Amino acid sequence: xxxxxxxxxxxxxxxxxxxxxxxxxxxxxxxxxxxxxxxxxxxxxxxxxxxxxxxxxxxxxxxxxxxxxxxxxxxxxxxxxxxxxxxxxxxxxxxxxxxxxxxxxxxxxxxxxxxxxxxxxxxxxxxxxxxxxxxxxxxxxxxxxxxxxxxxxxxxxxxxxxxxxxxxxxxxxxxxxxxxxxxxxxxxxxxxxxxxxxxxxxxxxxxxxxxxxxxxxxxxxxxxxxxxxxxxxxxxxxxxxxxxxxxxxxxxxxxxxxxxxxxxxxxxxxxxxxxxxxxxxxxxxxxxxxxxxxxxxxxxxxxxxxxxxxxxxxxxxxxxxxxxx
Amino acid sequence: xxxxxxxxxxxxxxxxxxxxxxxxxxxxxxxxxxxxxxxxxxxxxxxxxxxxxxxxxxxxxxxxxxxxxxxxxxxxxxxxxxxxxxxxxxxxxxxxxxxxxxxxxxxxxxxxxxxxxxxxxxxxxxxxxxxxxxxxxxxxxxxxxxxxxxxxxxxxxxxxxxxxxxxxxxxxxxxxxxxxxxxxxxxxxxxxxxxxxxxxxxxxxxxxxxxxxxxxxxxxxxxxxxxxxxxxxxxxxxxxxxxxxxxxxxxxxxxxxxxxxxxxxxxxxxxxxxxxxxx
Amino acid sequence: xxxxxxxxxxxxxxxxxxxxxxxxxxxxxxxxxxxxxxxxxxxxxxxxxxxxxxxxxxxxxxxxxxxxxxxxxxxxxxxxxxxxxxxxxxxxxxxxxxxxxxxxxxxxxxxxxxxxxxxxxxxxxxxxxxxxxxxxxxxxxxxxxxxxxxxxxxxxxxxxxxxxxxxxxxxxxxxxxxxxxxxxxxxxxxxxxxxxxxxxxxxxxxxxxxxxxxxxxxxxxxxxxxxxxxxxxxxxxxxxxxxxxxxxxxxxxxxxxxxxxxxxxxxxxxxxxxxxxxxxxxxxxxxxxxxxxxxxxxxxxxxxxxxxxx
Ligand SMILES: Nc1ncnc2c1ncn2[C@@H]1O[C@H](COP(=O)(O)OP(=O)(O)OP(=O)(O)O)[C@@H](O)[C@H]1O
Ligand code: SF4
Ligand SMILES: [Mg+2]
Numbered sequence: 001x002x003x004x005x006x007x008x009x010x011x012x013x014x015x016x017x018x019x020x021x022x023x024x025x026x027x028x029x030x031x032x033x034x035x036x037x038x039x040x041x042x043x044x045x046x047x048x049x050x051x052x053x054x055x056x057x058x059x060x061x062x063x064x065x066x067x068x069x070x071x072x073x074x075x076x077x078x079x080x081x082x083x084x085x086x087x088x089x090x091x092x093x094x095x096x097x098x099x100x101x102x103x104x105x106x107x108x109x110x111x112x113x114x115x116x117x118x119x120x121x122x123x124x125x126x127x128x129x130x131x132x133x134x135x136x137x138x139x140x141x142x143x144x145x146x147x148x149x150x151x152x153x154x155x156x157x158x159x160x161x162x163x164x165x166x167x168x169x170x171x172x173x174x175x176x177x178x179x180x181x182x183x184x185x186x187x188x189x190x191x192x193x194x195x196x197x198x199x200x201x202x203x204x205x206x207x208x209x210x211x212x213x214x215x216x217x218x219x220x221x222x223x224x225x226x227x228x229x230x231x232x233x234x235x236x237x238x239x240x241x242x243x244x245x246x247x248x249x250x251x252x253x254x255x256x257x258x259x260x261x262x263x264x265x266x267x268x269x270x271x272x273x274x275x276x277x278x279x280x281x282x283x284x285x286x287x288x289x290x291x292x293x294x295x296x297x298x299x300x301x302x303x304x305x306x307x308x309x310x311x312x313x314x315x316x317x318x319x320x321x322x323x324x325x
Numbered sequence: 326x327x328x329x330x331x332x333x334x335x336x337x338x339x340x341x342x343x344x345x346x347x348x349x350x351x352x353x354x355x356x357x358x359x360x361x362x363x364x365x366x367x368x369x370x371x372x373x374x375x376x377x378x379x380x381x382x383x384x385x386x387x388x389x390x391x392x393x394x395x396x397x398x399x400x401x402x403x404x405x406x407x408x409x410x411x412x413x414x415x416x417x418x419x420x421x422x423x424x425x426x427x428x429x430x431x432x433x434x435x436x437x438x439x440x441x442x443x444x445x446x447x448x449x450x451x452x453x454x455x456x457x458x459x460x461x462x463x464x465x466x467x468x469x470x471x472x473x474x475x476x477x478x479x480x481x482x483x484x485x486x487x488x489x490x491x492x493x494x495x496x497x498x499x500x501x502x503x504x505x506x507x508x509x510x511x512x513x514x515x516x517x518x519x520x521x522x523x524x525x526x527x528x529x530x531x532x533x534x535x536x537x538x539x540x541x542x543x544x545x546x547x548x549x550x551x552x553x554x555x556x557x558x559x560x561x562x563x564x565x566x567x568x569x570x571x572x573x574x575x576x577x578x579x580x581x582x583x584x585x586x587x588x589x590x591x592x593x594x595x596x597x598x599x600x601x602x603x604x
Numbered sequence: 605x606x607x608x609x610x611x612x613x614x615x616x617x618x619x620x621x622x623x624x625x626x627x628x629x630x631x632x633x634x635x636x637x638x639x640x641x642x643x644x645x646x647x648x649x650x651x652x653x654x655x656x657x658x659x660x661x662x663x664x665x666x667x668x669x670x671x672x673x674x675x676x677x678x679x680x681x682x683x684x685x686x687x688x689x690x691x692x693x694x695x696x697x698x699x700x701x702x703x704x705x706x707x708x709x710x711x712x713x714x715x716x717x718x719x720x721x722x723x724x725x726x727x728x729x730x731x732x733x734x735x736x737x738x739x740x741x742x743x744x745x746x747x748x749x750x751x752x753x754x755x756x757x758x759x760x761x762x763x764x765x766x767x768x769x770x771x772x773x774x775x776x777x778x779x780x781x782x783x784x785x786x787x788x789x790x791x792x793x794x795x796x797x798x799x800x801x802x803x804x805x806x807x808x809x810x811x812x813x814x815x816x817x818x819x820x821x822x823x824x825x826x827x828x829x830x831x832x833x834x835x836x837x838x839x840x841x842x843x844x845x846x847x848x849x850x851x852x853x854x855x856x857x858x859x860x861x862x863x864x865x866x867x868x869x870x871x872x873x874x875x876x877x878x879x880x881x882x883x884x885x886x887x888x889x890x891x892x893x894x895x896x897x898x899x900x901x902x903x904x905x906x907x908x909x910x911x912x913x914x
Binding site for chain 1: 333432433436437438440441442444445446448449525528529532533534535547551557562566570573574575577578581582585
């Protein structure tokens with residue numbers, strides 16, 4: 001029951017997002033699409049008559065709104081997100097072409113920052129109020145105060161330019177030919193270090209604080225005292241009793257922070273000219289490529305909402321109490 | 326621990342006070358008119374402590390005035406968000422039917438990722454600080470509304486609120502006299518969280534080129550520095566990029582410290598490591 | 605034979621508001637297979653005394669005195685040695701079973717972990733033993749319930765699980781903190797029956813506000829007031845010949861005696877009254893009581909009282 005109502009809820013959310021996406025270009029006070037209908041308006045970059053026709057047909061502005069909406073929905077279901085003005089290609093194709101890099105970046109960073117955040121948070125809580133806790137706390141508060149783009153630029157300047165140990169742009173060396181797949185992998189990892197480090201550092205605070213608070217709460221619980229009364233060692237109690245209980249609320253919240261991380265790619269990929277979707281969004285903004293922009297908006301938003309959905313489902317599975325009710 | 330809280334809180338308050346003073350007295354503090362053009366790309370000197378930018382504006386003066394813009398946006402958004410959010414939260418916590426509706430709206434708005442939506446909307450409309458403020462307000466009220474409501478629900482269960490009702494206090498009177506004072510600490514913490522969020526989000530939008538080009542905030546100064554092709558050549562970044570960046574960092578840090586100190590003070594459950602024991 | 609002898613035991617918590625003297629100069633002993641009841645109003649330090657014996661209080665706590673268990677001073681041994689004592693030699697059943705069981709661990713696992721630790725049994729054998737323990741505390745169909753989570757048990761059943769957990773390693777001493785609190789009458793009498801059986805084979809320290817429970821289960825009773833003992837005698841003596849005004853007041857507040865509560869409130873353990881700690885509430889208080897702090901004296905053989913006018 002619980003799971004079905006959650007499913008329905010997320011379905012409604014996706015519908016709402018799709019509708020927002022539909023109404024944005026049509027409801028904006030600015031003349032976002034005026035160049036399509038008004039022959040006198042400035043035509044954006046690289047806009048030929050032929051492309052204008054394609055866009056006009058895509059938005060279907062001459063038809064009644066309800067028909068536009070239906071056409072739009074059907075298009076979405078069939079994977080038609082429109083035509084990118086700047087790249088002169090279907091939006092979906094452009095996005096999918098970049099997807100690989102964003103997945104690599106978000107995937108590695110997420111794995112690292114969740115593990116690290118949980119470990120540091122648990123360590124901090126276990127050492128509550130002592131030097132180690134305060135040191136971690138203040139370092140992480142300080143790092144979290146940096147906007148991710150600023151942190152990225154600082155890392156690029158220090159490790160890329162001053163020390164010159166990591167590349168600061170792209171996902172691979174341009175025009176490189178590799179003698180072995182291993183070499184290629186190494187090159188990709190080499191390029192991944194700084195963007196991934198930036199993402200990890202600027203997002204670790206979320207998981208760290210969740211874990212620390214959750215763990216502090218759990219350590220004060222009576223069942224931890226019960227475990228001590230059985231003569232179990234501190235290490236055993238930490239692993240068997242405290243961690244499992246403290247991790248439960250973390251699961252949901254962590255998926256939310258994965259959402260933040262996906263948003264973080266917009267800045268980090270821009271700083272490091274990393275050819276993923278975040279960087280694509282930056283280009284779309286700079287070139288006023290509205291169809292592409294909207295396509296990316298849909299894509300990112302649904303990815304983030306999807307992460308939240310998965311988290312909710314995991315939570316329902318993990319907590320025996322939820323299952324029971 | 327208690328000492329640590331006080332120290333951090335005072336440091337935070339100190340940092341914030343300095344920035345507020347700079348914002349309020351910007352015309353007296355800035356060495357030059359930020360719109361005045363001098364020789365472009367000057368290195369720091371006694372007449373331009375942080376040099377000049379690509380069109381010859383004095384960078385230090387831009388940053389001093391930028392303090393006004395950045396803090397203004399954060400302050401206006403946070404104040405309005407708290408007013409709206411608190412009122413809706415109080416109402417939602419006190420009147421069940423309306424509350425249910427408001428909370429469904431809150432759920433939806435909170436589930437939709439805010440940054441991507443703000444970015445798309447900002448790309449469609451002409452960015453100005455008022456438009457930015459309006460955009461942030463769409464989301465700002467939700468979290469305080471949710472948190473205040475759940476607190477009100479807890480408070481309502483306490484006997485004295487029912488007791489007042491029995492002797493004929495009106496709903497409004499009860500909200501005003503009994504519930505509001507109890508939720509103020511939460512509102513203050515939420516205010517700080519929202520201000521942090523807005524400072525960071527605004528600078529992010531500027532970084533992507535979606536800031537108000539007329540009102541130079543710290544983020545805009547940073548944006549133009551990043552766009553400058555020779556920013557990494559020589560040490561230009563050190564006086565053009567680092568200072569506005571650090572202003573953002575220190576403001577956020579100051580707010581975080583104050584927020585942390587307040588939260589530790591208001592939330593005694595976190596204070597006692599044996600809080601779970603029944604005694 | 606004396607199993608446990610506590611002398612001069614003090615437990616103090618430094619807090620921002622001052623030092624909480626939760627346990628103040630307590631002398632007690634428990635013989636083998638003896639059941640001792642510790643009784644007092646809420647907040648007088650009963651739980652803290654229990655936790656002190658187990659050395660389970662946070663490290664900032666100040667503890668003085670001696671706790672001699674089977675010839676060793678528990679306050680002098682290392683933490684590792686103390687861990688061997690906990691659960692295996694002395695078990696403690698904490699108050700409030702609902703919060704004292706780990707909500708995300710099967711009850712079987714929670715009973716078995718102590719067995720595996722102290723007796724080195726395999727996972728499977730320990731589980732068998734856990735089923736046996738559940739059976740011993742009269743939980744129906746134990747082989748099914750062993751795999752269930754605490755929230756699937758009722759309050760009384762949870763208390764049985766707590767008792768099973770305490771019994772698991774067959775300790776010589778069990779400290780049971782409020783084992784009957786919050787249970788309705790029928791369940792309470794079942795749990796008392798169970799505890800009665802438990803007391804036959806080992807020594808127990810039963811902490812309770814409930815004189816009925818103490819009368820039923822205990823050989824001797826110690827009354828605690830504001831961190832110190834005020835009267836200490838056999839159960840029979842306490843009920844037939846209570847000497848301390850506080851004890852008499854406590855007996856008077858029993859339902860059978862008309863539920864007359866002791867007037868006033870127990871003092872804060874940070875600002876204790878001068879002289880006899882009970883004097884602000886005592887009907888027999890004299891000038892002496894207000895000035896001088898009475899010592900515990902042995903009025904009759906084995907009957908101790910802390911009162912000038914007993
Ligand atoms: N960790 C601690 N830090 C500071 N004070 C404490 C701590 N633990 C207990 N106290 C104080 O010590 C006093 C005795 O507490 P204790 O829990 O032993 O009372 P109790 O006799 O068990 O009461 P109850 O019958 O309600 O369980 C209380 O005033 C309590 O506030
Ligand atoms: S010493 Fe005095 S005050 Fe204390 S209990 Fe005895 S008679 Fe009462
Ligand atoms: Mg107690």
